[in-house]
Amino acid sequence: xxxxxxxxxxxxxxxDEQILKQLQWAxxxxxxxxxxxxxxxxxxxxxxxxxxxxxxxxxxxxHPREAVExxxxxxxxxxxxxLIKVIIVSGNSExxxxxxxxxxxxxxxxxxxxxxxxxxxxxxxxYRRVEMERESLDEHALANRVSFENMIGSSPAMKTVxxxxxxxxxxxxxxxxxxxxxxxxxxxxxxxxxLSARRSGPFGAINCGAIPETxxxxxxxxxxxxxxxxATMHRRGKLEYxxxxxxxxxxxxxxAAELQVKILRFLQEKxxxxxxxxxxxxxxxxxxxxxxxxxxxxxKENRFREDLYFRLAVLKIILPPLRERxxxxxxxxxxxxxxxxxxxxxxxxxFSKPALEAxxxxxxxxxxxxxxxxxxxxxxxxxxxxxxxxxxxxDVPQGSAIQSGTLREAREELEREIIAKRLQENGGNVSKTxxxxxxxxxxxxxxMSRYGLDWR
Numbered sequence: 367x368x369x370x371x372x373x374x375x376x377x378x379x380x381x382d383e384q385i386l387k388q389l390q391w392a393x394x395x396x397x398x399x400x401x402x403x404x405x406x407x408x409x410x411x412x413x414x415x416x417x418x419x420x421x422x423x424x425x426x427x428x429h430p431r432e433a434v435e436x437x438x439x440x441x442x443x444x445x446x447x448x449l450i451k452v453i454i455v456s457g458n459s460e461x462x463x464x465x466x467x468x469x470x471x472x473x474x475x476x477x478x479x480x481x482x483x484x485x486x487x488x489x490x491x492x493y494r495r496v497e498m499e500r501e502s503l504d505e506h507a508l509a510n511r512v513s514f515e516n517m518i519g520s521s522p523a524m525k526t527v528x529x530x531x532x533x534x535x536x537x538x539x540x541x542x543x544x545x546x547x548x549x550x551x552x553x554x555x556x557x558x559x560x561l562s563a564r565r566s567g568p569f570g571a572i573n574c575g576a577i578p579e580t581x582x583x584x585x586x587x588x589x590x591x592x593x594x595x596x597a598t599m600h601r602r603g604k605l606e607y608x609x610x611x612x613x614x615x616x617x618x619x620x621x622a623a624e625l626q627v628k629i630l631r632f633l634q635e636k637x638x639x640x641x642x643x644x645x646x647x648x649x650x651x652x653x654x655x656x657x658x659x660x661x662x663x664x665x666k667e668n669r670f671r672e673d674l675y676f677r678l679a680v681l682k683i684i685l686p687p688l689r690e691r692x693x694x695x696x697x698x699x700x701x702x703x704x705x706x707x708x709x710x711x712x713x714x715x716x717f718s719k720p721a722l723e724a725x726x727x728x729x730x731x732x733x734x735x736x737x738x739x740x741x742x743x744x745x746x747x748x749x750x751x752x753x754x755x756x757x758x759x760x761d762v763p764q765g766s767a768i769q770s771g772t773l774r775e776a777r778e779e780l781e782r783e784i785i786a787k788r789l790q791e792n793g794g795n796v797s798k799t800x801x802x803x804x805x806x807x808x809x810x811x812x813x814m815s816r817y818g819l820d821w822r
Contacts, residue, residue, distance in 0.1 A: 373398040374493050377420040379408045379439065380455070381427050383797075385480075389421070392482045397489070403427070405439040406700070412443050412450060418496045419451045419489065421476070424463050427796065428815040430808070433463035437470060442697060444471045445520035449499065451492050455480065517553055518701045519694035523686040527554070534681045535561035540633060542618075542678045543656035545685030548735030551656040552614060554683060559612040564652055567611025570604045575620030583625060589641035605638055608651040618678065619659035619670060629653075630674045653678070688730040688737065695725050698734065702741045703753070712745050717753050719818020724755040751790045782817040785810070789819065 376397040378389050386401040393399050400415060402408035404427050411417060420443065424436025440452055451473040456464040464475045476488060517528070534541050535558045543551045552571055559569045577585055584594075588603030604613055615621075621629065632638050633653060637646040655678045664670035688695060699717065707714050717725075730736055740758045748757035755761065785803070792798045800810040813819070 374419070375400065375415055375417050376489070377402060377408060377411055377415070377417040379403075379420060379426070379436075380423040381425065381430050382423070385423075389480070393486070393489075396486065405435055405442070406704075408439055409442055409446060412447050417447065417450060418500075419453070419492055421453050421455050422467075422472075423455050424460060424467065427811055428819065430811050433460070433466070437463070437467060440467055440472055441470055441520055445697075449496075451496060453488070453492065517550065517557065518698050519691055520697065521686075521691045521694045523691050524694060527683065527685060530683050531557050532561060534558060534683065537681065538563065538652055539680045540652070540678050541654045541681045541683065542661075543654065543683050543685065544661075545656070545658065546687045546733055547658045548733030549685040549687060550734055551685060552616060554685065555612070555614040555654045555656065558654060559614075559652075562612070562652070564611050567651075568608055569612050569614070570608040571614040571616060572604050573616045574625075575617035579622045579625070582622075583628070584641045586625070587628065587638050587640055590643040594641070600640065600643075603638070603640065605632065605649050605651060606647065608649075610650055612652045612654060615653060615655040617657055617659075618655040619657035619661055619664060621670075623671070626671045626674050630671060630677060633674075633677045688733045689728075695730070695737070696722055698737060699725055699741060702738055703745065706738075706742050706745050710742070710745055713751075715745060715748060715751055715753050718755075721753050721755050721758060721760070722818070724758065724760040728760050751786060781813070782819065785813055785817065786819055789814075 374397050376393060377400045378386060378393075379402045380386050380389075381403050383403070386403065390399045390401055400411050400417065402411055408420070408422075412420070422436060422440060422443075424433040424440075425431060426435040426439060429435050440454075443450055443452060452467075452471070453474045453476050454464045454467045454472045455476050455478060456467075457478040464472075468475065473492065474488065476485060517524070531554060541555075541558060543554055545551055555571070556569060559565060572582075572585060574582065584601070584603065586603050586605055588601050588606055591600045615629075628638075632649070636650060637648050639646060661670055661675050661679070665672045665675050688698075699722075703715060703717070706712070725737075732739070740760070741753075743759075744753045744757040748754070785799070788799045788802055789796075792802065796810055796814075797807055800807045803810065805813075
């Protein structure tokens with residue numbers, strides 16, 4: 367008899383507790399069943415347990431009568447684990463949404479009401495396919511999955527970036543990453559390294575704009591003893607430390623003219639000389655450069671060497687700013703608030719609906735770095751279980767109830783506060799909260815949806 371640890375893992379996502387119990391009871395002999403009643407728990411389980419197969423009901427809270435949350439769960443699950451097989455459990459009335467789910471990457475549709483025997487046959491077939499796919503994965507494909515773990519986002523713009531990373535990683539030529547400050551250029555460089563043939567070698571990084579020119583040369587190329595005041599011993603530079611690996615040169619556009627010549631020589635000859643030395647030292651490392659500047663313009667204005675530009679820009683990856691990444695803003699925010707809550711040892715907080723709207727409307731000139739800073743500050747300073755626009759220091763969207771002054775809106779705001787408080791007191795248990803408030807679960811779900819109480 368198989369132990370629970372050795373059974374194939376199956377994630378079942380449904381907001382109906384009775385259905386969860388029924389499926390768990392019926393399938394627990396053949397599978398290790400992980401139940402989830404809402405999106406966040408489901409996504410955490412996908413990552414933590416490396417779930418290969420999931421059953422998903424599209425009607426999830428806070429919109430159980432719609433497919434919005436279910437489709438979002440599907441997209442984010444596939445974004446976190448591209449190999450997962452998601453089976454949509456759907457009734458006839460939900461057929462249109464089920465077809466939309468197939469377009470978004472669902473593996474199959476299974477009709478309601480659930481026939482357990484038929485479901486077992488379908489699951490056996492799916493797990494056989496999973497096993498075959500996993501057996502066929504080579505080391506390079508496994509590295510591919512690991513490489514993107516820290517890159518959050520499933521927008522079309524980011525899918526293009528992931529595709530380009532995979533393509534350029536197979537080569538061994540210099541790469542130039544272009545993008546505004548705060549878009550995650552070092553994450554991309556790291557992903558390229560982890561996917562490349564050099565992944566067993568070291569990955570080094572240096573910011574060319576953050577170190578004075580007098581120190582940057584020795585940081586890059588190393589120095590011999592006595593090369594300058596304070597050089598009491600010979601020291602290897604970043605290029606030597608990256609032997610057989612990759613060196614990431616961030617903000618290459620800030621590099622002084624003299625150092626541009628030395629980097630160009632290294633790229634051409636694969637040798638360096640330490641500061642104060644004359645002996646050529648062979649170095650085998652790949653260079654990935656990045657900048658937020660317009661290098662083509664800098665070349666025309668004679669601020670950047672044309673020959674170095676063409677050496678670096680053999681292959682280019684352009685990172686989209688956060689304002690062009692659509693729903694990635696919310697996906698990133700959800701990920702960051704969970705991550706920073708653990709890091710700062712702060713109580714878990716959720717975003718109010720106006721906060722989500724404000725984040726989607728903001729232009730994010732500082733990109734992901736700005737989002738990180740605003741969320742971290744809000745976690746420390748926000749009072750209560752929700753983060754609002756003011757906590758993020760963002761403008762309240764026009765038309766939001768917070769800006770309104772009518773009696774009806776004031777009453778709704780009070781109702782929202784009471785529901786939020788009762789949910790907090792009951793640990794997010796919707797059924798218990800509904801009983802305390804004297805309303806039905808569907809009514810509570812409707813109110814939660816109306817007031818943006820996306821309780822997790």
